[in-house]
Amino acid sequence: MKNNIKNSSKSGNEPKKNTKQKIFDVSVDLFAEKGFDAVSVREIGREVGIRESSIYNHYQNKEAILDAIIDYFKDELTQSGPPEEETESLIDQGPEVFFEVGARMYIERINTPKMEKIWRLVSIETYHNEKIREFFKKTLLEEPIDGWENIFTIMIKKGLIKPFNPRTLAYEYFSFAIFLFFEYFVLKYDEDFDSFMDLALKKMNDHAEFLLKAIKVEEV
Amino acid sequence: MKNNIKNSSKSGNEPKKNTKQKIFDVSVDLFAEKGFDAVSVREIGREVGIRESSIYNHYQNKEAILDAIIDYFKDELTQSGPPEEETESLIDQGPEVFFEVGARMYIERINTPKMEKIWRLVSIETYHNEKIREFFKKTLLEEPIDGWENIFTIMIKKGLIKPFNPRTLAYEYFSFAIFLFFEYFVLKYDEDFDSFMDLALKKMNDHAEFLLKAIKVEEV
DNA sequence: GTCTATACTTCGATAGAC
DNA sequence: GTCTATCGAAGTATAGAC
Numbered sequence: 388m389k390n391n392i393k394n395s396s397k398s399g400n401e402p403k404k405n406t407k408q409k410i411f412d413v414s415v416d417l418f419a420e421k422g423f424d425a426v427s428v429r430e431i432g433r434e435v436g437i438r439e440s441s442i443y444n445h446y447q448n449k450e451a452i453l454d455a456i457i458d459y460f461k462d463e464l465t466q467s468g469p470p471e472e473e474t475e476s477l478i479d480q481g482p483e484v485f486f487e488v489g490a491r492m493y494i495e496r497i498n499t500p501k502m503e504k505i506w507r508l509v510s511i512e513t514y515h516n517e518k519i520r521e522f523f524k525k526t527l528l529e530e531p532i533d534g535w536e537n538i539f540t541i542m543i544k545k546g547l548i549k550p551f552n553p554r555t556l557a558y559e560y561f562s563f564a565i566f567l568f569f570e571y572f573v574l575k576y577d578e579d580f581d582s583f584m585d586l587a588l589k590k591m592n593d594h595a596e597f598l599l600k601a602i603k604v605e606e607v
Numbered sequence: 608m609k610n611n612i613k614n615s616s617k618s619g620n621e622p623k624k625n626t627k628q629k630i631f632d633v634s635v636d637l638f639a640e641k642g643f644d645a646v647s648v649r650e651i652g653r654e655v656g657i658r659e660s661s662i663y664n665h666y667q668n669k670e671a672i673l674d675a676i677i678d679y680f681k682d683e684l685t686q687s688g689p690p691e692e693e694t695e696s697l698i699d700q701g702p703e704v705f706f707e708v709g710a711r712m713y714i715e716r717i718n719t720p721k722m723e724k725i726w727r728l729v730s731i732e733t734y735h736n737e738k739i740r741e742f743f744k745k746t747l748l749e750e751p752i753d754g755w756e757n758i759f760t761i762m763i764k765k766g767l768i769k770p771f772n773p774r775t776l777a778y779e780y781f782s783f784a785i786f787l788f789f790e791y792f793v794l795k796y797d798e799d800f801d802s803f804m805d806l807a808l809k810k811m812n813d814h815a816e817f818l819l820k821a822i823k824v825e826e827v
Numbered sequence: 828g829t830c831t832a833t834a835c836t837t838c839g840a841t842a843g844a845c
Numbered sequence: 846g847t848c849t850a851t852c853g854a855a856g857t858a859t860a861g862a863c
Contacts, residue, residue, distance in 0.1 A: 429857095437828085440830075440859080445828090514731040562783055563779075593775065626846080649839090661846065669840095
């Protein structure tokens with residue numbers, strides 16, 4: 388069944404990769420490297436191995452390719468989202484555990500080379516494209532902030548941390564993640580990184596540890 | 608003497624604004640609003656009130672206008688830099704005072720509408736232009752981080768704060784400023800802000816207060 | 828589904844008259 | 846220093862043959 392997705396021809400020849408998929412993948416590469424405006428449809432076609440006019444048999448126009456990429460990005464993020472119901476029980480295991488697991492879950496949203504490139508694309512086109520900007524504001528900033536505010540509220544209720552303003556805590560914690568994204572995807576993308584994810588995870592955990600030391604209720 | 612800069616004609620007619628200056632100002636407006644690539648030389652000429660070909664009598668090409676803007680930005684930042692020598696004595700007045708004054712000095716680098724627009728321009732073109740990106744990394748990230756590391760080192764030596772890793776503290780403090788810039792200039796620039804500077808100053812001071820509470824040595 | 832050919836637009840930049 | 850006129854390059858997109 389699954390193979391039918393890749394090749395719908397009856398004779399089942401060698402599994403030639405879907406051209407539409409090729410266009411998608413090539414566009415991710417090029418957009419992430421050069422930015423949307425700096426990539427021409429001709430260039431995409433050249434990399435795929437077809438004429439630019441053939442692109443339009445698969446996507447209505449250049450913008451539609453970008454839209455498809457953003458849709459893919461949204462889907463991947465949604466799927467890798469937090470289980471919701473497990474939040475409470477996870478908190479009960481102590482704030483340290485929660486931050487550790489939370490950061491790992493978040494960073495795992497960049498768990499493939501393709502997703503890492505789309506993160507880059509989103510980061511550098513956030514201003515130039517209003518759809519991306521609104522998506523960034525809502526899904527990558529406001530929703531996480533609300534989520535963390537909620538988590539800190541629970542922690543305070545449970546007496547795990549001192550009663551700071553939970554919204555303040557949410558910003559204190561999460562703004563550091565935004566900074567890490569900006570530092571890596573915008574400022575340092577072309578530099579040598581053995582593994583951004585490992586490094587970011589470590590930095591985020593150090594940050595959480597520092598924050599916790601400041602707000603944790605001492606055990607008696 | 609100073610007037611000669613504006614109008615070098617002998618007869619001293621009505622003080623007509625320098626065309627080169629007009630091009631500069633119009634370009635700042637347009638680049639900050641739409642981004643460098645999205646603004647054409649024709650559009651700049653139209654706003655200035657001359658043909659696009661006349662632009663080239665004042666600047667060698669479009670890129671040269673951007674370079675001039677960035678140079679202006681650098682000069683303004685350098686001039687408003689910290690006095691260096693007063694750092695130590697300022698620290699002696701207590702960490703609270705230092706953070707307050709430091710944040711104010713920093714935010715005052717966006718003290719004119721023109722500088723605010725160029726901040727925006729820098730923020731949105733940081734990726735697309737390598738000169739801007741290198742400048743951002745060096746002058747707006749690494750140098751301030753080094754500076755704050757130095758300041759925290761002094762504070763620790765003086766016994767004002769607990770002996771955390773000063774570089775960690777520098778990132779804990781300053782990453783929040785980068786986040787504020789990103790949030791404002793990229794994500795929320797088009798929204799209603801009565802005064803970004805007042806709001807950012809307050810947020811930065813709240814952040815400093817929170818940080819201080821965590822690291823300050825209690826007075827005995 | 829891919830190709831050739833081409834329409835149409837916009838861009839940065841230059842030449843030369845005034 | 847500004848204008849008109851124009852060039853060449855590059856871009857998106859479409860029409861129609863195969």
